[in-house]
Amino acid sequence: MAGSILKSNLNILVAGFGCCKREIFAARGPLYDIQRFGLNFVTVPENADILVVQGIYNRESLQRMIDIYERMNEPKWVFAVGSCMIDGNIFDRGVRMLEKFREKVKIDMYVPGCPPRPEAFIYAVLKFLDYI
């Protein structure tokens, strides 16, 4: 029951400092129109169901991301989007973001690409809807 209610309306919070955000937000525009699947973008962590982590981080922004995750209500899921998260940060090659982040939270879905196209993000979300 909870699954079917969630499936009809999921709120996404995009966090992080990176260029994937442009492509993710392109999905809310009239061409891709992600809202037709009942997916909305929000900025308040308490209202969010899915946390999208993308981009490049330093110590402060990583802590901020974990704070956002902790403020979210259960059930909550995390998507890791983009090459910076998955393969490593091109601006600081010694830092592997995902390893640091995974110490604190569990990642539910990975969307590779630099940046991934809006279709790739929508595809990942739809796959995830089937999963939950």
Place this chain on the structure above:
Amino acid sequence: MLGELYNRTYSSPKLLFMEKMERNVHIYIEQEVSRVFKAGREILLEIEGRNLSSALHAFKNIADFDLKGLGGISFFKNKYGPQMLINFTGSNPGFSLFVKTGLDRNNIREDYIKKVKEISHFYPAADFYLWNIDSVNAGDWDAVIYSQTLEGFDGFDLYLNLEDGLIKKLWVDNEISRVLDIEFLRHINISEAITCISRFDWQAGVFPEIALCRAFEEYMQLKIPRRADYIRVLLCELFRIANHLGFITGMAHIMGFDTAYSSSFLEKEKVLRIIEIITGSRYFPNFMCIGGIKKDISNEVAGRLKKQIPEIYRNILDIEKILMDDFTLIERLKDTGIIERDEALHYGLSGPNIRASGCRNDLRKDDDFISYGDFSFTVPVGRTGDCFNRLVVRFAEIYQSLKILSQVTGKLPVGEILKKINPAHVDLGRTTLISSIECPHGNIKVYTEVEGNMVDAICVMGPSKNSLSGIGEILRGARFEDVDLIIGSLDISPGELISNSHG
């Protein structure tokens, strides 16, 4: 014909500026300067730390230097240790002078702060590069706007001190965007650097790529094929249109104007689709290489683009009409977020933001920059420097870009697209290359140090950092509810904020 006469008879205004600067340096501050270096189309001075203050005094007080603004401060590391790079801009922000000075490798932070304080004594805009929210008392601000909570806010937090709903004072904290490693892009080959550099402009990645390629081409005296040059112009203008349409989309979203938001978004996607057909990527083309471009465009694609130009033009005219016919919207935009011409010069603003304040500055005209001399276009200029002017200037620039595109597709030359050269086999010795380019937000400057065929250091100075340094001035006295509108109107590209400099 006029264009040919101009190009063959006179040097570009930028070259005249360089000659003048070099002359002034030799006459006024020869003792202070260790080395004067022409790096591409920029002048680089190497000054020892102890002589920095007297050189700054000369820049500010000797009228012949005409260096009014601070273009940026950054630091990087090369094989000799940490270095500080300072950029000063003239009365035309496209004309600038670079100063390099060493930092104490044992106390980088302290030495950096000491030098920035010296600079801020002569150029108060340098205070921005010292801002640290930890040094401000918690009780001094009334409101905090965190990064990404509003449209246009990415990569920095804003701490506001309010009085009767008006902003009295503000602090910008861009701690979260200081992600660049000091060893960034060191010890990689030139081709890798060209691929990575596009990530500095998240909205129009082609501009840093072209800037870096041009730097190498100028140093090697490599004249690239005419067809490649024209395709570079074509891509630049397509990215400019896409960026400005993205700007209009953002502004419409902030103002809650959904019709304009949807229409401009669809037009932007159309332009991005063309870019994707040509380059294979929407934002980061990885399309440029030293000596030309990587892939030719087919006649079919050029024909398709030519057919789409009138359609895009008509649709943008419609968007402009629906936006500009709404008097409530114009009332909100007019006289909001004003920055005067002199103030804008002082903060080193460039691109459409300074053109909206009435300064006719465009590197496409001032420098004989790729093949722009072959095309007829004008530089739109605003008057009052408010949000309305910044929006109108960008609409006018889209029309001019469409005009350039129409000319490019009409007379695309036939021939080679690449002077075949393998950067891995080229030994450039040890040299410094600087190149600047007119990107949609302003002048982006790329500083590179090369040794052999490997990159020793790269430093990118983007115009968005100048816009961010000026928001203290622009937002002072503005209404709290206009903050997102004003910052959105400055078109700050977050990718340009990831430099090493504090502030």
